[in-house]
Amino acid sequence: MNRPSQINNMGFYKTPVCKALMFIIGIPSLILNFTPKLQRYFVYSFSDVTNPLKIWKLLSSKLVFLDVTDLVCGLIILYYFRIFERRAGSRKFSSYILAMVILCTSLEVTFLFMFKFAGYDRISWQPGFQSVLMSLFVKYYLDIPRTGTTQVLGVPFSRKTLTYFMGLQIVFSEPMNAIFALCGIFMGILHRCNVFGIQQWFTIPQSVAEFFSSTLGPVFRSNPPQPLTQPMGATQEIQRQQRLELLEQQMLLAQAQGFMNQNHQRPLFRRRQAFRRRNTHNSEQNQPQAEAASSQFDTDNENQAQQHPLAPQPPEDKIVQLTDMGFSRSEVLDALSVTDNDVSMATNLLLHE
Incomplete structure (x- = not known):
């Protein structure tokens, strides 16, 4: 991890x-x-x-x-x-x-x-x-x-x-x-x-x-948080607080990754994300090549999808809940599909991918 x-x-x-x-x-x-x-x-x-x-x-x-x-x-x-x-x-x-x-x-x-x-x-x-x-x-x-x-x-x-x-x-x-x-x-x-x-x-x-x-x-609106460039807090209480926050982040990430590995869906999720980024770039340059890539992607993942079927279509309210947090609809659909429509797991996955 x-x-x-x-x-x-x-x-x-x-x-x-x-x-x-x-x-x-x-x-x-x-x-x-x-x-x-x-x-x-x-x-x-x-x-x-x-x-x-x-x-x-x-x-x-x-x-x-x-x-x-x-x-x-x-x-x-x-x-x-x-x-x-x-x-x-x-x-x-x-x-x-x-x-x-x-x-x-x-x-x-x-x-x-x-x-x-x-x-x-x-x-x-x-x-x-x-x-x-x-x-x-x-x-x-x-x-x-x-x-x-x-x-x-x-x-x-x-x-x-x-x-x-x-x-x-x-x-x-x-x-x-x-x-x-x-x-x-x-x-x-x-x-x-x-x-x-x-x-x-x-x-x-x-x-x-x-x-x-x-x-x-x-x-x-506030800017995204920046990585810490300074050493941990000067007092023991501040250091303890920072360690607990980091531990909580690790626990959430481990929980999401464990769920993904248990259901054998994480490789497919990553391939989907990489394919979507690559396909978006190709579609801007050559539409026929993008369609061919889409067909090849579906063929390559057909056996894996049959062995580990994804969750049914997620409810619209869960999709809206995650898209309201700033994620794209395609990313939300992929994350929900590989986490059995679990919003908490999908949120952790999207935040750490």
């Missing part, structure tokens, strides 16, 4: 939505912490919900953290969670954020009405971005493996432990934050289980995604 090049994965490469959210949430929150008189525009009460002229407060209250500690923890958690945008693609991740904003706000307003009927009609709510972050903890718990586990006084700690602690800090910083957290976790579970087809309710149209990509994309 070839050792993957050690890269600096700090940054927002392929995560423009998370980068935009950091600015949209962080800058207004900092301003509001120095201008308390403006904070009333970012909280709402029962009277605001029933007043059509103040319904906009439901949205404004989602865009800020009015507590400095919650702001710092929230931005760090959002930075950690940028991995979900890399895996799903910006369009799908944006659709998820939109769904959680609408669904969590609806549930929070329901709780507000319940408090009203219970006699607590003077409550002002400032849910902030907490409920959306808490919904992402469902994905974080189920999809991100534990790595670098250590024992402290017999209690296991991993790289995920700090993220959970920061989430708890937000939850218990204010009494009402626990309600907002429960709303987020509940909606995150519903979305995860796709109850009532909830995942299809909120999907950003492709045309809208392309519009924002062309207008705001250049502003929030």
